[in-house]
Amino acid sequence: MAALEPGDGFRNSPVPESMGGASASSSGRRSQQRTSRRLPRRAALGRRSFTATLKALEGLADAGAQVSVHVVDLDSHVHVLAGDDHVTMPVGGLGVVPLLIEVAAAFESGALDPLEIVERASVDAVESSGLWRHLRAPALPLEDLAVLAATAGDPIAVNILLDKVGHDRVRERIEGLGLRRTALLDRFRDRRGPDDAPQVAVGSAREFAGLFSALVNSQVVDAAVSAQVAEWLSLNQDLSLVASATGLDPFAHDHDAHGLLFVNKTGRDRGVRAEAGVLAGPRAGVGYALIVCFDDLSITHRLRAHDAFRVLGVELMEYTH
Template structure:
């Protein structure tokens, strides 16, 4: 079967520099100009995302075929939006590059008390170990989205180096703005990170193609991300074991990172099966007014997951 025609959808009234992530007004939308025929057309995904847009959510999606480099699905993929913990990926790239260059010791011990604490989430705060090596903190940040571990890594390498790394990767709409916090005050950045779905899908594509810094750095970051245990959004449709999915018995290659905040859900990753491989990113910002609003956003991620599985198998 040949490559499908690209599918494009929904354009909102929000501008490309929007980072508020919460739109209560009804959004205007544009139906896809071209849609592939058959089960590889992502029509269910578009329908689900357009329903979210009609309800006032801000949505951005991008899917690119790893082999043909065809952008098989796109919708407002240039728009900069909040991405929460997904912003850890550029930080992990910088950490891996520093390990590779020898400017950072992977076994350097970091005291938990040396970093400002985050009490609303994470694993390290529940552990008895008062200190861990930097490499273990990278695993915690990638696998469990641990905010204290991420903050400790950011404190070690510094915002400036992460910003320079992001620029060197050619990412113009992606930024790690701040550390993780329990609460954000008027003097703090409004979000921990922002990005566009096109850039994030492209970053994951570059990772699996060994194009992020070099092959060693790409492999290290991909290995960390392969340990991610949050398979509740797009990955819910893969049937993978959240705790052991880096060597799937059916040959499914999958790496991902998610981001969650009040009214923000984001995910980017790579899914490859026997027929094809894709890099994808989906960001949804919505009014988190009830559990129904939240579940409707989550459902859209799972619909995308189903159609990604159909595309790759």
């Protein structure tokens, strides 16, 4: 097992050992990529190891998936778990988070009225997913659209918010936040043509784990914006990946009876699963992100990817409790 090099951005990590990862590209390059991409063997000193997570991720890598993971302790800022976390990968709806940050900042500054009513028909319909398309209400206020975007990843709500703030403002916000490997490339579409961006959004596990850590520490734009975005995301109802290990109620988990703080956002596309968030318990708190790109050839391939998220969730719960 080769050690992580200082150039990989892990100078302060107490984790000296690593294991291989692999790309989701051709099988002829997999063995070479597994030797160049590294996932750590152990967790932070004095904490539980992430042995089961590493085994699950190694299995995905051996099957040809591309894996990127980053876990950081909120108090010590130690990199608890990290591998290929600098790699830019498709993240699906996880890329909505910078948009929500820009929307919250526009609400606070007065550039947008949170109670402005917007017609659903003001953007092209998206029939492949979403909640609003099933509702009777033909129009909603912008603040409700932000809630729909955060809790259900509603594509029509996201597209309207993107139209209201403008793509350039979101790009500037991402740059202002110091995110160099993250981009919201396009709106949601039922079909992507040759002139459309191939992905809704891309990003790295390191940047998204850091972004969520900054949100709960009131360091994104200012305390008010951080609190607003964290509040929206705390209502997220997709607890099927990492969050499946928390035992939280998907529909009512913003005030957990056992004092568990949990904020997250997921992203999904064909062959893409991504999640980033913050999990805090009585012993510790972490910011985390896991991105997996895999060949979605069968339900077995998909479930194997989902299981890796669940295993990470179990070991994050052990770490924080």
